[in-house]
Amino acid sequence: MKYEPVIGIEVHAQLKTESKLFCGCSTGFAAAPNHHVCPVCLGLPGTLPVLNRKAIEYVVRTCIALECEVSPASRFARKNYYYPDLPKAYQISQYELPIGRNGKLTVRAGGKEKTIRIHRIHLEEDAGKLVHDASGGSCVDYNRTGIPLMEIVTEADVRSSEEAVAYLTSLRSILQYIGVCGANMEKGEMRCEPNISVRPVGAEEFGTKTEMKNLNSFRAVRLGVDFEIERQIDAIENGERIVQETMRWDEATQTTQTMRSKERAHDYRYFPDPDLVPVEVSASVLELIRAKAPELPEPRRVRFISQYGLPEYDAEVLTGSKAMADFFERAAAIHNDPKAVSNWIMTELMGCLNESGKTIDECAVTAEDLTALLELMGKGVISARMGKDVFKDMFATGRPPAEIIKDKGLEQLNDETAISDAVEKVIADNPGPAADFRAGKKQAAGFLVGQVMRQTGGKANPKIVGRIIEEKLLSE
Amino acid sequence: MKLTREEVREVAYLSRIEMTDDELDRMTGQLGAILDYADMLNELDLEGVEPTSHVIPMKNVMREDVVKESCGVEKALMNAPDRFGDFFRVPKVIDEGEGH
Numbered sequence: 001m002k003y004e005p006v007i008g009i010e011v012h013a014q015l016k017t018e019s020k021l022f023c024g025c026s027t028g029f030a031a032a033p034n035h036h037v038c039p040v041c042l043g044l045p046g047t048l049p050v051l052n053r054k055a056i057e058y059v060v061r062t063c064i065a066l067e068c069e070v071s072p073a074s075r076f077a078r079k080n081y082y083y084p085d086l087p088k089a090y091q092i093s094q095y096e097l098p099i100g101r102n103g104k105l106t107v108r109a110g111g112k113e114k115t116i117r118i119h120r121i122h123l124e125e126d127a128g129k130l131v132h133d134a135s136g137g138s139c140v141d142y143n144r145t146g147i148p149l150m151e152i153v154t155e156a157d158v159r160s161s162e163e164a165v166a167y168l169t170s171l172r173s174i175l176q177y178i179g180v181c182g183a184n185m186e187k188g189e190m191r192c193e194p195n196i197s198v199r200p201v202g203a204e205e206f207g208t209k210t211e212m213k214n215l216n217s218f219r220a221v222r223l224g225v226d227f228e229i230e231r232q233i234d235a236i237e238n239g240e241r242i243v244q245e246t247m248r249w250d251e252a253t254q255t256t257q258t259m260r261s262k263e264r265a266h267d268y269r270y271f272p273d274p275d276l277v278p279v280e281v282s283a284s285v286l287e288l289i290r291a292k293a294p295e296l297p298e299p300r301r302v303r304f305i306s307q308y309g310l311p312e313y314d315a316e317v318l319t320g321s322k323a324m325a326d327f328f329e330r331a332a333a334i335h336n337d338p339k340a341v342s343n344w345i346m347t348e349l350m351g352c353l354n355e356s357g358k359t360i361d362e363c364a365v366t367a368e369d370l371t372a373l374l375e376l377m378g379k380g381v382i383s384a385r386m387g388k389d390v391f392k393d394m395f396a397t398g399r400p401p402a403e404i405i406k407d408k409g410l411e412q413l414n415d416e417t418a419i420s421d422a423v424e425k426v427i428a429d430n431p432g433p434a435a436d437f438r439a440g441k442k443q444a445a446g447f448l449v450g451q452v453m454r455q456t457g458g459k460a461n462p463k464i465v466g467r468i469i470e471e472k473l474l475s476e
Numbered sequence: 477m478k479l480t481r482e483e484v485r486e487v488a489y490l491s492r493i494e495m496t497d498d499e500l501d502r503m504t505g506q507l508g509a510i511l512d513y514a515d516m517l518n519e520l521d522l523e524g525v526e527p528t529s530h531v532i533p534m535k536n537v538m539r540e541d542v543v544k545e546s547c548g549v550e551k552a553l554m555n556a557p558d559r560f561g562d563f564f565r566v567p568k569v570i571d572e573g574e575g576h
């Protein structure tokens with residue numbers, strides 16, 4: 001029998017606010033344990049949470065980008081459970097009346113367009129961190145407690161690991177574009193939990209689904225989802241039943257394992273949080289946020305094609321990350337040859353980034369330096385081949401190209417007299433090839449040019465060399 | 477609405493409250509009486525009335541995204557029953573999480 005996977009994806013995105021969701025504690029990364037805590041996020045009695053305005057703005061901005069309906073009124077609920085990472089014994093979340101509903105995101109997977117519907121977007125607080133192996137007990141750090149998380153839940157529209165990765169890639173890019181989330185999966189800024197089931201092709205009914213955690217990279221998502229699909233199909237073929245449970249992706253063994261969990265079903269007893277009043281996003285506030293909304297990847301891709309005349313492929317690669325697209329536009333504003341800028345970014349710059357494992361944000365070359373290099377090549381100060389070496393040096397040291405060229409004495413030799421002298425010497429030393437060229441053997445020119453380049457330490461402008469050789473040999 | 481002893485036992489478990497059989501019986505009766513009392517509301521015609529989620533007529537109480545000094549790790553840990561360095565120490569947790 002043929003099976004079809006049915007996948008829904010839950011993403012938790014950490015919002016890029018300075019302070020926590022309900023108190024003024026810093027959201028800063030890598031603080032010593034329990035240094036970013038206060039009575040509010042520690043859940044001490046007598047404290048009151050006060051909502052961070054920026055977090056609401058960020059969620060609304062995301063709702064707009066994902067074409068969601070924004071609820072005019074939304075409210076917070078308590079999700080109740082006991083666990084040491086949750087000091088209040090409830091998490092402030094949203095249940096009824098989330099901020100956003102019924103959105104969509106269209107992605108490209110396997111050469112086809114696919115629209116994935118967004119079920120809901122809501123705001124909640126993160127829990128603390130448990131360290132299990134320190135002291136015979138368990139150790140708790142509440143720095144993360146109360147950091148704003150945005151939960152984005154799709155409908156079960158995803159049909160393959162490829163579509164899952166395409167959705168996550170596109171979502172990450174959008175979150176980065178609108179500046180609400182760093183969206184680095186390795187750093188845990190964006191956590192993804194797919195739920196997966198399989199059913200015979202053509203069946204209407206959904207199979208039993210499992211949820212998967214600990215997928216910390218796009219690669220892990222692809223491998224983990226494929227593994228779980230295979231595991232479920234094998235189980236069904238062997239006459240076993242799929243149990244609804246949470247699986248954990250194990251990076252070391254590249255397999256999924258059942259997470260131990262309490263035998264009783266979860267019952268979170270959600271109820272409206274009486275400490276927090278409702279949030280109303282009025283039509284005028286919505287318009288204000290919409291007006292400030294930055295350009296999204298897809299419209300920008302289309303604009304790159306029309307405004308700069310770039311090929312589809314270039315436009316897609318460059319707009320894949322906001323930082324890369326910004327870099328291109330800064331450079332294209334200075335240097336009036338967008339395709340040349342694009343070529344250099346896509347081959348030299350991206351090559352260096354790949355090789356060094358750096359991101360564009362960590363790159364020492366500025367858009368101004370890149371365009372300066374292009375100008376120097378355009379003026380014939382250095383050859384294109386030299387340009388590539390200079391670029392590598394710029395990438396490694398962050399120095400401007402003119403300085404590197406001067407220090408290393410790489411300037412192209414354009415002085416006609418000097419080149420003429422070198423050509424005369426080469427002709428005198430190589431009477432055979434010179435005679436061949438005079439007799440009409442054009443390929444002899446290549447040899448002669450090569451000799452002149454050698455004479456001048458590779459610095460002579462090859463175009464001028466070729467012209468002078470022709471002048472000297474053919475005008476006699 | 478009739479509250480059962482099993483429902484009370486389940487709610488007690490979820491709230492981590494240990495109860496003797498006697499206490500369960502007493503609570504079933506007392507909580508049941510409270511629910512029955514609230515049930516009187518169902519006799520009213522509430523057609524078209526929005527459920528109350530909040531008794532104070534306020535909305536949009538928010539703060540700006542500004543960092544305030546935290547209370548300091550010593551104050552934070554002051555009332556902790558046990559600590560390990562700057563961590564709170566709790567009995568070893570074997571469950572891998574509630575899947576929240």
Ligand SMILES: [Zn+2]
Nearest residue numbers: 023025038041
């Ligand atoms: Zn705090």
